[in-house]
Amino acid sequence: MIYCPPHLTELAKKINRPIYVVGGFIRNQFCNLPLKVDIDIAGDFDGEILKSAGAKVKVVNKKLGTMWIGYKNEEYEYTRFRKEEYALDGAHSPINIEFILDIDEDAKRRDFTANSIYYDVLNKKIIDPLNGVNDAKKKILRCFDPEFVFKSDGLRLLRLVRFSAELGFEIDTNTSLTAIKFKNHLENISPERKRDELDKILHADKKYEVDDGHYKGLKLLWKLGLWEFILPSMLKMEIEQNPKWHKYNVLEHTFMAVKFSNGNIKNLRLAALMHDTGKPVSLIQFGNMHKHAEISSKIAMQELGQAGLKYPNSVINEVSKLCAIHMYDLAADTSGAKMKLFCAQNFEILEKLEALKYADALATGKDREKFFPPRFLYFKDKLIKEKAPIDIRDLKINGNDAIKAGFEKSEIKNILNELWKECIINPVLNNREWLLKQLEKRKL
Numbered sequence: 091m092i093y094c095p096p097h098l099t100e101l102a103k104k105i106n107r108p109i110y111v112v113g114g115f116i117r118n119q120f121c122n123l124p125l126k127v128d129i130d131i132a133g134d135f136d137g138e139i140l141k142s143a144g145a146k147v148k149v150v151n152k153k154l155g156t157m158w159i160g161y162k163n164e165e166y167e168y169t170r171f172r173k174e175e176y177a178l179d180g181a182h183s184p185i186n187i188e189f190i191l192d193i194d195e196d197a198k199r200r201d202f203t204a205n206s207i208y209y210d211v212l213n214k215k216i217i218d219p220l221n222g223v224n225d226a227k228k229k230i231l232r233c234f235d236p237e238f239v240f241k242s243d244g245l246r247l248l249r250l251v252r253f254s255a256e257l258g259f260e261i262d263t264n265t266s267l268t269a270i271k272f273k274n275h276l277e278n279i280s281p282e283r284k285r286d287e288l289d290k291i292l293h294a295d296k297k298y299e300v301d302d303g304h305y306k307g308l309k310l311l312w313k314l315g316l317w318e319f320i321l322p323s324m325l326k327m328e329i330e331q332n333p334k335w336h337k338y339n340v341l342e343h344t345f346m347a348v349k350f351s352n353g354n355i356k357n358l359r360l361a362a363l364m365h366d367t368g369k370p371v372s373l374i375q376f377g378n379m380h381k382h383a384e385i386s387s388k389i390a391m392q393e394l395g396q397a398g399l400k401y402p403n404s405v406i407n408e409v410s411k412l413c414a415i416h417m418y419d420l421a422a423d424t425s426g427a428k429m430k431l432f433c434a435q436n437f438e439i440l441e442k443l444e445a446l447k448y449a450d451a452l453a454t455g456k457d458r459e460k461f462f463p464p465r466f467l468y469f470k471d472k473l474i475k476e477k478a479p480i481d482i483r484d485l486k487i488n489g490n491d492a493i494k495a496g497f498e499k500s501e502i503k504n505i506l507n508e509l510w511k512e513c514i515i516n517p518v519l520n521n522r523e524w525l526l527k528q529l530e531k532r533k534l
Contacts, residue, residue, distance in 0.1 A: 092119055092209050092216065095129060097162040102212040104143035109133050110193070110208040110217065117204045120226035123257065123298050129166045131159070132208065134191045136170065153187055171196035174242070194219040201239055201246050202253065202265075203232050229259045236268035244275030247316060248287035255294035255307030269314050276319035284320055285399040292348065292359040304359065305349035312341070321363070321393050326370035331379075337455025340369050346453035347446075355445055357405055361412040362449055364390040368413075387414035408439060416446055422462035426469075427515045430478070433469040434514045437480050440466040478517040482510045486522040487529065495529035505532065 094111060102109040114127035137147040137157045146160035147168075155170035173195055175186035190196065197206040203222035210217055220234045231254055233239040239246050247269050254261050261269075276284070291311070294303035311317050317324035327341035336343055347362040368385025372378065390410040394401045401409075418424070418432060433440060444464040451461040479485050487509075489502045497505055509528055513520040 092116065092214075093125070094209065094211055094214075095164050095166075097164045098129075098131070098166065099211050101140070101143055101145060101161050105135075105139050106212075107133065107135055107139065108213065109211045111211060112200075112208045113205050116207045116209050116216075117222070117226050120207070120223055121204075121229055121257070121259075126298075129164070131166045131168050131211075132171060132193075132196065133168065134171045134189075134193075137168070140168070155187070155189055172199065174199045193217060197222075198234055198238075201233065201243075201249060203234055204230070204259070205253075206234070225262075229257065230262055231257075231259045231265060232262035233265045233268070236265045237272075240269055240272035240275065244272070244277070244279045245283055245287070247273060247276055247314065248279075248284065248291070251307050251310045251314065251316070252287055252291050252294060254310060255291055255303040256297040256300060258298070258300040258303065261310075266314065273315050273319070276316060279319075281398065281400045285401060288320055288399065289360075292363065293353050296353050302349055304353065305345055308345045308348060308363075320399070321367075323364075323367040323370075323389050323393060327367070329370055329373065331369075335454060335456060338453070340366055343453050343455075346455070347449045350449040350452040352445055352449075355442055357408050357412075358442055358445055358449075360394075360401075360405070361390075361409045361416075361442070361446055364394070364409055365413050365416050365446065365450065367393075383414055383417045387411070389413075408442075411436070412439060412443060412446055415443060416450065418443075419465060420462070422465055429465060429469045430473060430514050431511055433466055433473060434478065434480055436466075437470065437473075440470045473514070473517075476517040477520075479510060479513050479520050482506055484520070485510055485513065485525065486520055487525045491526060492529055495526070496533045497529070505529070508532075 098109065098111070110132045111129060112132050113130035115125055115129050118125055118127065137149070137159075140159060141147050144161070148158040150156040150158055150167070155172055157168045159166045159168045171190050171193060173188045173190055193208060197208070197219040200206040202225075203220040204226040205222070206220045207222040207226065208217040209215075216223065225232050231250060250261065250265070250269055253259060291307035292304050294307045295301065297303070311320065312324070324341065327344060328339055330339050331343065338346060344363060344366050347365065348359050351359045351362040353359060365386055366382060367389040368382035368387070369379045371385045371389070372380065372382040387410045390413050391406060392398060394406045394409060415436060419429065424432070436443065444466045447464045454461075473480060485506065487506075489506065492502045492505055493499070509525060519525070
């Protein structure tokens, strides 16, 4: 028994024309997955017919015939039946659209058979031109015509990986082999679209609670040869590590670190993905991996930045910083004074840093007993309890006081920073009387 939103049935009766629910909302009912997806509908008519029945209609893409439909308390995305023609380079947008009446032809232009199942709302029946019901039940991703699908639109290569990871579906062999054949078409997909798909793959396990879906997605990207067009640094990562500390090579360790990273912590999995990208470079340049954290930070800046996937600057800066400092206090033997300073300087990302270090340790595949638990949150709590001036603006003096004491404007930053560090280590020093005396004393 197919569930259909009740007001959609009412709308179909009002226009007395077939409205078809298609895509994930129907697919998920055949593979027992939650229906927490947008409701896509299709038909062979324009939006004016829906307007006449009292629906709200907003054109999303006139060329593609897609519209947002609002009716009572329900929302849908409507797309007219169509045929598409694409350029030969796999660019995402079709170069020619023809609106049609044939549902079978409309099904053929869709990506996967499991997404090409239609439910006729008015007549309460399934229309299944490409045997998608069988594939959905067997949890298989298959293209009716994989050459057309991947040759036409390179983004579907990433959608193949993402759907497989999110849904827990296996990929049909012919579909997989054809995807590899056309992998170069990812070159013509915009960085922003690749970035969005990568983000979804990194959190694929969260969509339908599919165990390790995100890890499976990363492995699929490798199997299909797609990392070259997303994060090229991944291509160098299949190198061995010291077996005393690591069970896996760098690539597998990286994927495992993502696997063990908490998907509810923003940017953590992206940081886990990038945190060891500098190891191959460090090995080549220095003969060891000791400087990999600093190099990983630079690679993150480049591959996530404007020359790469064009993440927002806030994301780039945070991930780059986490990469740079993820080896700090590795043996938990840094002095308390240095730990206080480090934690004050990185106060806002300490939870993420500690979570990254836990994931990194688990991903070694070695006994946890050899891992020193991070101390960052301990020292963060200590700073808070001691009422330390976490920000330099929390000092009981400011730049005006430094000027009155005779410091030049060019000197203010350095003297305040010097005093701030002392107050972090010993917070009781953050009192105005002592700080003013220090300004006078140090100006002499």
